[in-house]
Amino acid sequence: MFNSGLIALRELKERISTRSFILMSIMGPLVILLITYMLFAYGGDGKQRWRVLIADPAGIMENKIMANEDNAVAYSFADDYLEMEEFRDGKRFQEFDALVEINEKVLSNKTVFVFYRDKPAVRMQTRIQFQIERRIEERMVDQFTDLTVPEFRKIKQPLNVAFRNANDPMDESSDKRGWVGFFFGTLIFTFIFLFGMTILRSVAHEKSNRIVEVLLASVNPRQLMLGKIMGIGVAAFIQFVIWCFVIGFGLYFMREFLFIDALDASKMDMVQMTKDVQEQTSFDQLFAAREYNEFVELIYERVQFSTMITYFLLFFIAGYFFYGALFAAIGATSGSENDGQQFVLPLIFLLCLALYAGYFTLLNPDSSTVDWLQYLPFTAPVVVMVKLAQGYAPGEGYQLYLSLIILVISAVIMLFIAGRLYKNGILQFGHRIRLTTLFKWLKKS
Amino acid sequence: MLEVKNISKSFYRKIALDDVSLHVNQGEIFGLLGPNGAGKTTLIRIINRIIEPDSGHVRINGDLMTQKHLAQIGYLPEERGLYKTMTVQEHAVFLARLRGLSKADANRLLDQWLEKFNIGDWRKKRIEELSKGMAQKVQFICTVLHEPKLLILDEPLSGFDPINVELIKQELIEMKAKGKTIILSTHNMKSVEEICDRAVLIHQAKKIAEGSISELQEAKKDGIYAVKFRGNMIAFVNALWTGFEVVDKDILGDDRFVVRVKMRGDNSFEDLLKVLIGQVKIEAAWEVLPSMQDVFIDLVQGKKEVTDVQ
Numbered sequence: 001m002f003n004s005g006l007i008a009l010r011e012l013k014e015r016i017s018t019r020s021f022i023l024m025s026i027m028g029p030l031v032i033l034l035i036t037y038m039l040f041a042y043g044g045d046g047k048q049r050w051r052v053l054i055a056d057p058a059g060i061m062e063n064k065i066m067a068n069e070d071n072a073v074a075y076s077f078a079d080d081y082l083e084m085e086e087f088r089d090g091k092r093f094q095e096f097d098a099l100v101e102i103n104e105k106v107l108s109n110k111t112v113f114v115f116y117r118d119k120p121a122v123r124m125q126t127r128i129q130f131q132i133e134r135r136i137e138e139r140m141v142d143q144f145t146d147l148t149v150p151e152f153r154k155i156k157q158p159l160n161v162a163f164r165n166a167n168d169p170m171d172e173s174s175d176k177r178g179w180v181g182f183f184f185g186t187l188i189f190t191f192i193f194l195f196g197m198t199i200l201r202s203v204a205h206e207k208s209n210r211i212v213e214v215l216l217a218s219v220n221p222r223q224l225m226l227g228k229i230m231g232i233g234v235a236a237f238i239q240f241v242i243w244c245f246v247i248g249f250g251l252y253f254m255r256e257f258l259f260i261d262a263l264d265a266s267k268m269d270m271v272q273m274t275k276d277v278q279e280q281t282s283f284d285q286l287f288a289a290r291e292y293n294e295f296v297e298l299i300y301e302r303v304q305f306s307t308m309i310t311y312f313l314l315f316f317i318a319g320y321f322f323y324g325a326l327f328a329a330i331g332a333t334s335g336s337e338n339d340g341q342q343f344v345l346p347l348i349f350l351l352c353l354a355l356y357a358g359y360f361t362l363l364n365p366d367s368s369t370v371d372w373l374q375y376l377p378f379t380a381p382v383v384v385m386v387k388l389a390q391g392y393a394p395g396e397g398y399q400l401y402l403s404l405i406i407l408v409i410s411a412v413i414m415l416f417i418a419g420r421l422y423k424n425g426i427l428q429f430g431h432r433i434r435l436t437t438l439f440k441w442l443k444k445s
Numbered sequence: 446m447l448e449v450k451n452i453s454k455s456f457y458r459k460i461a462l463d464d465v466s467l468h469v470n471q472g473e474i475f476g477l478l479g480p481n482g483a484g485k486t487t488l489i490r491i492i493n494r495i496i497e498p499d500s501g502h503v504r505i506n507g508d509l510m511t512q513k514h515l516a517q518i519g520y521l522p523e524e525r526g527l528y529k530t531m532t533v534q535e536h537a538v539f540l541a542r543l544r545g546l547s548k549a550d551a552n553r554l555l556d557q558w559l560e561k562f563n564i565g566d567w568r569k570k571r572i573e574e575l576s577k578g579m580a581q582k583v584q585f586i587c588t589v590l591h592e593p594k595l596l597i598l599d600e601p602l603s604g605f606d607p608i609n610v611e612l613i614k615q616e617l618i619e620m621k622a623k624g625k626t627i628i629l630s631t632h633n634m635k636s637v638e639e640i641c642d643r644a645v646l647i648h649q650a651k652k653i654a655e656g657s658i659s660e661l662q663e664a665k666k667d668g669i670y671a672v673k674f675r676g677n678m679i680a681f682v683n684a685l686w687t688g689f690e691v692v693d694k695d696i697l698g699d700d701r702f703v704v705r706v707k708m709r710g711d712n713s714f715e716d717l718l719k720v721l722i723g724q725v726k727i728e729a730a731w732e733v734l735p736s737m738q739d740v741f742i743d744l745v746q747g748k749k750e751v752t753d754v755q
Contacts, residue, residue: 210525
């Protein structure tokens, strides 16, 4: 085992000192963050700050619009009539991006004009419309009814007709969360494939340059294979931790500095002037976040990262050993480096199949096919990740543990099988792999 | 030191070793000879426990060879590789640690070897920066760094220039003097003659000869004697008459020659001297033994069984 440790340490040092490792460690999470950022930003130019002038000669809004300042929009009020041309050309109005014209008839004709210099993004239009609408609404309630604003809003709220699965009334198996699971599953397979190929190349390289014979005079083939898989696995793990750290920091940075109002409803559009409207419920906050961007809400509110990452690691490690052993066996049994590359095709097919299984689970979470796909070691890592993200129904939690146990046992068996192929194939050179040969090597102790 | 007993190994239908036995004494340089494909590498791999024999066993100092004995062996395979991205130091220390040496000891011994070979400035060089000859030297150092009691070297001299060949030969002789046992697998028969004490010859998976170098040569001698003399060449030939046959001659000067003569019939070395005395002035005479090259070719082509010559 000490020798396996030395082999692992050497592999680890070699991997983490390569340029591709360093590049992947930095570029990989940055690309994911970029994609996340674009998804966050989709639907609204949330970070752009607008200055809006409200011309309210009748004083309907009483020079107020919200209790707190909105980071995205800064409102100013003008008591006089303001012509659109004057706003457009007047020097003192150039600092404003838009003019909101509130005329005295607004309470009856319910029409407000917004003149802009550059067309605001849809997101910004919605924001300004919502905030003005709410303030006018408050004024109308005050003027025309005896109701308080909260009472009015209770009446006004549209009826929410929610479609729910009878077997999943809490809507735990959300498609969106399933996608997060699919993302994690894909991440597992991406790492397995990238580092599995590293195992294969490393084994085939040692074989072709014949250093393997020197190593085998000190360690037995199984120790060598295990050391190699472990060393490269630790490199993969380190890279994953770097990814987590960079992505985690990136998400935090985005939340704190770029999408500051994404989840904080008090900073957004729910709080109007009237104090009693400030009674915010968690549902309101969720609603606010969802209004802003469903993806933001999904990432920051609905995904249980601690659970996901824990099981991600467990399935990643077991899945890595399962597939890693296969990659090592291919590397050891191939007659040349190119020969090994060709035999990767069936493995790629298996990996694609696993990804498809994850996608299938996403679309058909209740399918009976999913029940056995989650137990197949080839597909388990991605299928379980999707299922985990969607949420297991009460009483089905055992499926998660059963999948993990089956995968771990399969990985051990695969290491044993691969060890035998490795032992019998590592010193064979220049041959072509045939299935019959592989079976012979498997039978041979 | 090492005893190989009744080792057989086959790869499916191909027999690689057929009931091969041999023994290597402590402190000797033992030649493992044979044509390509004879089974030498298979035997070496079995000794190193890289592959297992179908039958037979290997003993080292009387004990059955196990994994723990590998630390006592230094193995330099014929087709040897190095990790190109590692430095000389990293590589040597890594292999030495696999053989049970501590990091500190590995570094200390590496210092000594680098100094001995005058290559101290290679320490931090990456393997890929080295020439083939330089890499060969590093490989040799990696093989001996953990101070093994038994060295198994497969074609250790190939790839070296003549100066480095001499350097390695001297190193092997020095190690032998220190009591190390060395198994040398090579096709360089001149080296075998020069540095090996004993040798075994394997051909077509079987041992066909084993013994000391002189015994092997002795077994293949053809009754040829060399005579160094001063005088007339015609007189020399006339004196031989029909009882002897001149094989070849070297002209040393106007009237000085070395002539190799083969006995015919029952004629002996003494008979030869008798007919020559008085005809020419004999300066020296000796029995000519075949070179190991000739012994090798003769044994392999003739496939004669001369097992255990001693």
